[in-house]
Amino acid sequence: MELPNSSIQQIKTKINENTSFLDELGESVSQRCSKVQKKLNAFISFDPQFIAEQIEGIKNTVHNSKNLSLLGVPFALADNISTSEQKTTCASKFLATYQPPFDARVTSILKANGAIAAGKTNMNEFGVGCSGDSSYFKAVKNPCDTKHTSGNGAAAAVLTGAVKLSLASDALGELRQAASYCGVIAIKPTYGRISRRGLLDYASSLEQIGIISNSTGELAAVMETLFGYDPEDVSTLDAKVPAYSLMLDKNTNKIHAAVPEDWSDAPYLQDHIKILFQEQINKLEDLGIKIDLISLPHFRYASTAATIISAVEAFSNLANYDGIRFGYRGEAKHLQEMYTQTRSEGFSSKLKKFLTFGSLISTANYYHDYFLQSQKMRSLITIELDTCLQKYDLLLTPTTPFTAPKLDHPSPMNGELADPAGFYTAAANLAGLPALTFPVNGSGLPFGLHFMAKRENEIELLKTALLLEKEISFQKPEFDI
Amino acid sequence: MQEFETVIGLEVHVELLTKTKMFCGCSTAFGASPNTQVCPLCLGLPGGTVPELNRKAIEYTIKAAMALNCSITEEITFDRKNYFYADLPKGYQISQFFYPMGTGGYVEIHLNGSTKKIGIRQIHLEEDTGKLLHLGNIISSPYSRVDFNRAGVPLVEIVTDPEVRSAEEARLFLQKLRSILRYIEISDCKMEEGSMRCDANISLMPLGSKEFGNKTELKNMNSFRSVYKGIEYEVERQRNILLEGAEVTPQTRHWDESKGLTKAMRSKFVSADYRCFPDPAIPPFDPPQEWLEEIRESIPELPDSRFTRFVREYELPPYDAEVLTGSREMADFFDAVLTLYNEPKNVSNWIMSEFLRLLNSTNTEISECRIKPEDLGELLNLMDKEVISGKIAKGVFEEMFASGEKPEDIIKKKGLVQISDENTLSKIIDSVLEGNPSSVEDFHSGKNKAMGFLVGQVMKETKGKANPQLVNKLLKEKIEK
Amino acid sequence: METNTMELKYASLDARIVLTEQEEKELTEQVQKFLDMAAPMKKINLANIKPTYYGFTRQNNLRKDEVKPSLPLETSLANAPDADDSCFHVPKIVED
């Protein structure tokens, strides 16, 4: 069978018709992942044996799991989401052999719903940034052009059909940026929609687990399964999860979207993105979406503020990496030397600098002017966005100012503490709002349109995505596996 | 010679009597074998950090803050105090740095017949650390072992204003504080077991000066006695330095109980500049007004108002009242006896003499004691009704203390009922007079001592059970005939 | 705002990280560039704005004080670089 072309529903139907299909499925997933791994290095952990074991498990219980929502659906988790049966490395030397003693909440939910864990995807070390250049297990290549980064393995694995869906974290927009680089759909839900239990997060107040998929309908189905209150995560929303799949087809009122008037001020904005985005605005208007340019004076500071907040939180969140209870330990004669050896050898150069930056910016000299100022800016941006989204259904921007950067040629922005890729995405993290990137076809590398909606109003994003999927003849980017 | 004023501020840590830790469900039971009461959260494992606030820990801290006359914060928040040490699993301690649970309270101590208020600057909730086990002492130990059972146990820290003026005041303050915290049943406050710990900031300034001198922080005082002795020593040490015209070095010093002196401690950290900022993973909690009212109503009558009541209503001497209200159990016991036997002074005498003597000599806590208040009341009633004599009563009381039996049962079993029957006594007196003619003669010749001897003989015959007044009366009548 | 190398050195040590000379040089430049970029944000008057430290504003559910199972000892120690059968080991605490 051709896995990339089978829908979640088709997989389920085929299994229910004949359980022997499961063998074929397992074989197909393994082969596909294998190829993708060879060509792109999308996975950190991928083990055909483990897939086969899961297939056996499903076979044995299939008689009472017929109606499981994700029966037989192959998925991948970014390697900062805890799995008790596979190591969880955060793409870091520090955790290269770390085996969590528990499953993340999302891992348990997917398992319980009959999905098949195909592997753990590659990423930037600890999920910091989307440059693709800080994984201890080497960079992930872009399926559309292997000379370019794919941002992370999660997006590459979905585009290439190695898996039907994948989960990764998003603190400043990393998930959405990678999806934009690879031409897939990704959603970062409202903060608290998905339990963060078992996520190895570096920026607690910004970071959410998000979902990557090739189709809006399937995305909706997965959201229904993964969203919901977790009594063991106080940061989850105690709110009813809408039946997205059912609501998706309901008629929509005319969509009213806003675009920040200074959207083209983004540093490193590529000329062709500028043109493409303008073209897309026209297309959307043709589809009946009303679009206004509006003033959002502080939107432009989102990435700076989020970078500062995330660096300070990372400095503290990663302080438990001390070589005592888990992970790497450096040789040392006494305790303090052990800390510095362990952390200087266990973390990449890039992460060392990022954590030092977080340490610096939280010292007394900088605390007030930068850290506190950023948290105040966050309040201001949140108010600004909430007000804007009272009036408009959506806020529209490009997802990234540029397409996937080249891997070997360090671009001008590679040496920056604030990844310029986060210019449009970070605001959603600061304000905890839901945001979705939808792939657009241009010439060359893929690129995404970025939509933000009101708090807990993910359905607006899904409806818009579905509209684009139907109306702008949605084509997957070309790639060769 | 120049005179100095001593300025002492105390920092008291108290472990709360919750069943579970501050942010996870691990048990806080004392004495478990190492690392058996830990989970991913309190062990600081990657991705194991979604803190769930323990309702009881918050309730107890609020209760303590109220009992110490503090005003309660409107919004309960937690902060991270970041530093590296081997007993600190997460690399930060969660505490209430910016907004303590309570501020601006006081505790009253009674000193030389007058009352002094010691200001409580703040009271806040924080996590305890793990425990380091050294091979020998910390300096020579080639490596150390770490037990994280205690990590995450809720601690309340109480900080006084620098208003304590002597070692004696410090001791009285601690005793009063312990008494209050035990009254409200939030901690067992055992200094020897470490559930109550005290550090003292000590400085001296010339008498009448307004400017504090350099201070030292004194640690490792493990009993009320060592708090007293440690502070005495440190004050004397500083006085000698100042008298020599030198300066006190600000530093942390250790009280060495066996040597009876204080020693400077090596600094543990490369830099003392640790960072504090709000914990991004623990959103604020607003305690509902009704809950606060409930907590306030659950606070029992505290030692000070009980003391006042005992002196005013029961007309007890202040010393007795102080002793009786020193612990809630004792005061409750006293009040309970009074409901059956309403002679406060009498009850107080019995408790202050017989009861305390037995408790001390058998090293028994009142909570473990087998005597019920109603039984003591009954015993005193039996004495008043002349069923038994005072002397017999003491013996019965000892028996009650040992066995927990009711006084009536002991008296019945041992046949201790007082003989007040004139006929019975007459017969015994007659035989005593008959058997001691020389004593009768002595009496008639004016030797009054003989009377005492004869009474003794009657008592001996009756094994002490004869009603003494009646014996005196009958004997007199018979001998003077 | 100018950042000097000593500040960075202390900051890295507070994070228990030792940077190589090269890393230190690169980071000094990066920080300078970042601070320049952040300068306009720093200048904005936000004196009357309350900071937001959290991803969501309030929590309403506190945990009941009921004991839950802890990890089995072997599991707790399984990932430790150095441990005996009940405790984690750390190197000598006091420097010679």
Ligand SMILES: [Zn+2]
């Ligand atoms: Zn625990």
